Amino acid sequence: MNKILIWRALARGVLLESIRRKDLWVVAILGFIIVCSAGALGFFGMSGLESFAKDLAASVLGGFSTILAIVTTGRLMPEETKNRTLYPLVARPISRFDLLFGKFLGGVAVAWISFLILCALTALALSIFGVKMEPIMLQYVMLKMMGLVVVCAVSLMLSTLMTPSAAVTMSFVILFGSSMLSRGLLMAFSTADPGVAPFYRVINGVLPQVSLFDIGGRAANTNWRLVPLWVIGALATYMVLYSAAMLSLSWAKFRRQAL
Amino acid sequence: MRRYFPLIVCAFAIASGFVAPAVEPEVRPKAEASGLHAHETHASASLLGQFRTSITSWLWLRTDLYLHNGVEMRPLTDQELEVGQQGVTSAESLHKEGLTVVPAAERDFRGTLGDIERATRAYKNMEGHSHSSPLMALPLYRLMTWIEPTFEEGWRTGGAVLAMGTDPHQHELAIDFLMEGLKANPKSLMILNQIGFTLAVKKKDYGKAIPIFEQARNIGLHTKVMNEADQESFRDVYRWLTLLYRETNQPEKQQMVATEGLKIFPDDVVLSKSGEAQMPTHKDEEDHHDHDH
Amino acid sequence: MNGLRLPSNCADTDDGMKCAIEVNNLCVSYRGKDGRSIQAVQNLSFSVGQGEVVGFLGPNGAGKSSTLKSMMGFVQPKSGECLVFGEPSWSESSRSRIGYLPEVAMYYPHLNPLETLTLYGELQGLRGQRLYTQAMDLLNLVGLGKSTRTLNRQLSKGMLQRVGIAQSLLGSPDLLVLDEVTSGLDPIGRQELREIMLDMRRHGTTIFFSSHELAEVEMLCDRILIIDQGKLVDEKHVGNLKSNLRKFSLCYLGAPQSEGALTNSTTGITTARFDSKPELIEAIAQVQSAGLEVLDVVTEEGSLEQYFIEAIQEAA
Incomplete structure (x- = not known):
């Protein structure tokens, strides 16, 4: 087959459920908040606030879309089990990997659509106040979407190991904490023995490097060049490899799990 | 009768609303003044205050970030300072180079991942770096002082940024901005000091500047506890006053203020030489700005 | 009966019927809340021939659902095997021939029955117009023709069970595995389901189902398997069982002519009970030869329920 x-x-099922469950209403409300915030900024006059407005938009977009991706994907598998909707699915002639992967794609689709809606609303709000859109913004959107794939993969992996609430909490801790831990490692390395570099590299490699996909700092400030193609290629490779590793871990747990 | 029951209930409710103020002193006796501020007695006020302070601090940090065009800088860690003191690695040289949160390739153990981060984050070599025009951050100073009117640093720096250059209109705007800050913080040495500086150096209006510095001197003398920033401002007040009294040929006052200042700041070289001090040149003015930042 | 391989109705047996399900020495265990292993199914062996309708009976906690889950590949057996149409039950090819109705089935609350069936149909390999037609036909068959666009969360429990039945019939499966098939259905729903199952049976579909509704089982099944505490305790063809359960009573006037006969001292009427017809005929002959008057012959149809209770008590 x-x-x-x-x-x-499977992905369409997830998306349809999400739309009907009015998850995207949350996105609309968040979008409304963004527009209102932009209006508040307009009160102070946008002249000179362009960097701030763009930076704020990038931070809000990044934060909200990551939260939505975590909450959507982290609930997918545990809710199937809890609501007993899993049985008719696994009774079909599909492998458990197919089920996981289809659900994962559904989670990614929901995260991407939410992100794009937020992007459109933010762009509209910023353009009303005359903030110029630059090509690097498109790169920001593209890379952020790639980053959301990694977020979904981590969240799905954790959801096969623990309860939905624990998975969502742990996803937040890991995804937001990993960049802080990376920073800590870098600072510690500046005074550490060079021999420990491989050890540091392993710890850093295990952590999801979601912050690498966030070029908000460049997009918000002026005169930064576009991200080179080789970097986009490398990030795409990283996204595929890291997500595959996360899905493999999920599958290793789920393939023999008693339902 | 039953039909009118809801109406009767409503009438009673409205009537009780009118009667309530009369009985309030009986049921809720007026609390004696505790001498505390609202944020110290009301949880909601405290929470709102915390929120405002946090937002303002965040804006302050963001402003610094924009002045570096998005490149995130970091101070030396205690460990780095310690290593520097021991002379194993030149930590001081790291500082001079402009230490960024995203490290330079030679100080990064991550290999390709580090290269990717340097290509995706706002990163550049900050050795001997310059700043973006502070004018671009002006709306942010306005924003942060609007959110937190007691944020003196925001008023002071915003005023300094407005007063940059030689446009007299800008100087007027700066004075207006600082006066607004003074209204919200009537005892702020920092703001008074900045107003006095703008009047004296930018507008050359010594006559208006002296009363401002005198006001600051008076506040300082009556302040029992001062933080480091206020002490710095208070010291500047004495320095400026001695210089201004000298420029306006008031040697007694100059001597008196210098003597008073030296009692409070005995090691201050400027005050000890105040009799010989000159009004600052254009270069001194720029230095002052750098110091502010 | 533990581990006993019952006479198979299939796979190279005398009647040449092929196996739809073959369970060999199946052991399923779970880890309990205290961390200890709980044996849900122990050395269970049975087989179901193609086209057979087999009822799987047992009290609560007997291991019926565990067996069914193992057959569907939801639970990894500790040992033993489950073959469906000769292939391991967890294989995709075997599952492509099975229609499964879970015991407590929930369906995506924000999809409607048509979308639900479309989703499952696509996973079954059906596409396009064929899928749509089949989904609509099935929804009409289970009586949901007018509720195809109503969200599942707005459907009653019985209606959801009908959605479940419809989804289990998608792709015209060769084997239907139904766990507590009639739960949640009203009498009309049960009647309709019975008709659907009889129709499927006529078309040669193998049906293996667990139920507590013994009357249902009696009406539909060719054979029953009784399980208790994870072990198979009995297996009977329903036709044979009915004749086995039938009892006869002979009433005559006079002294007892056989062992076990009881006489009413007031009326002088003797009643004797017999398990089979030949025994009855022999007793009548005996009574008549003794010159006694036969007053009545009564036939009592035994109930499956009584048999089930006795079988479980005997096993215990």
Whole structure:
């Protein structure tokens, strides 16, 4: 049977449920908050606040979309088990990997759509106040979408190991904490023995490097060059490899799990 | 009768609303003044205050970031300072180079991941770095002082940024801005000092500047506890006053203020030489700005 | 009966019927809340021939659902095997021939029955117009023709069970595995389901189902398997069972002519009970030869429920 059609069916199911459950209403409310915030900034006059407005938009977009991705994906598998909707699914002639991957794609689709809606609302709000959109903004959107794939993969992996609330909490801790831990390692390394570099590299490699996908700092400030193609290629490779590793861990746990 | 029951209830409710103020002193006796501020007695006020302070601090940090065009700088860690003192690594040289949060390739153990971060984050070599025009941050100073009117540093720096250059209109705007800050912080040595500086150096209006510094001197003398920033401002007040009295040919007052200042700041070289001091040149003025930042 | 391989109805047996399900020495265990292993199924062996309708009976906690879950590949057996149409039950190819109705099935609350069936149909490999037609036909069949666009969360429990039945019939499966099939259905729903199952049976579909509704089982099944505490305790063809459960009573006037006969001292009427017809005929002959008057012959149909209770008590 065509695997792509199976994954598409599962992902569409997740998306349809999410839309009907009015998850995207949350996005609309967040978008409204963004527009209102932009209006508040307009009160002070946008002249000179462009960097701040863009920086704020990038931070809010990054934060909200990551939260939405974590909450959506972290609930997918545990809720299937809890609500007993899993049985009719696993009774079908599909492998458990297909099920996981299809759900993962659904989570990514929900995260991407939410992010793009927020982006559109933010762009609208900023353009009303005359903030110029630059090509690097498109790179920001593209890289952020790639980063959301990693976020979804981490969240899905954790959700197969623990309860939904624990998975969501741990996802927040890991995804937001990993960049702080990376910073800590870098600072510690500045005074550490160079021999410990491999050890530091292993710890850093295990952590999800989601912050690498965030070019908000460049997009918000002026005169930064576009991110080179080789970097985008490297990040795409990282996204694929890290997500595959996370999905493999999920599958290792889920494939023999008693339902 | 039953039909009118809701109406009767409503009437009673409205009537009780009118009677309530009369009985309030009986049921809720007026608390004696504790001498505490609202944020010290009301949780909601305290919470709102915390929120305002946090937002303002965040804006302050962001402003610094924009002045570096998004490049995040960091101070030396205690460990780095310690290593520097021991002379194993030149920690001081690290500082001079402009230490960034994203490290330079030679100080990064991450290899390709580090290269990627330097290509995606706002990163550049900050050795001998310059700053973006502080004018771009002006709305942010306005924003942070609007959110937190007691944030003296925001008023002071905003005023300094407004007064940059030689445009007299800008100087007027700076004075207005600082006066607004003074209204919110009537005992602020920092703001008074900045107003006096703008009047004296930018507008050359010594006659208006002296009363401002005198006001600051008077406040300082009656302040029992001062933080480091206020002490710095208080010291500047004495320095400026001695210089201004000298420029306006009032040697007794100059001597008196210098003597008084030296009692409070005995090691101050400027005050000890105040009799010989000149009004600052244009270069001194720029130095002062750098110091502010 | 533990571990006993019952006479198979299939796979190279005398009647040549092929196996739909073959369970060999199946052991399923779970880890309990205290961390100890709980044996849900112990050395269970049975088989179901193609086209058979087999009822899987047992009290609560007997291991029925565990067996069904193991058959569906939801639970990894500790030992033993489950073959469906000759292939391991967890394989995709075996599951492509199974329609499964879980015991407590929930369906995505924010999808409607048509979307639910479309989703499952696509996972079953159905596409396009064929899928749509089949989904609509099935929804009409289970009586949900007018509720195809109503969200699942707005449907009653019985209606959801009908959605479940419809989804289990998607792709015309060769084997239907139904766990507590009639739970939540009203009498009309049960009647309709019975008709659907009889129709499926006529078309040669193998049906294996667990139920507590013994009357249902009696009406539908060719064979029953009784399980208790994870072990198979009995297996009977329903046809044979009915004749086995039938009892006969002979009433005549006079002294007892056989062992176990009881005489009413007031009326002088003797009643004797027999398990089979030949025994009854022999007793009548005996009574008549003794010159006694036969007053009545009564046939009592035994109930499956009584048999089930006795079988479980005997096993205990």
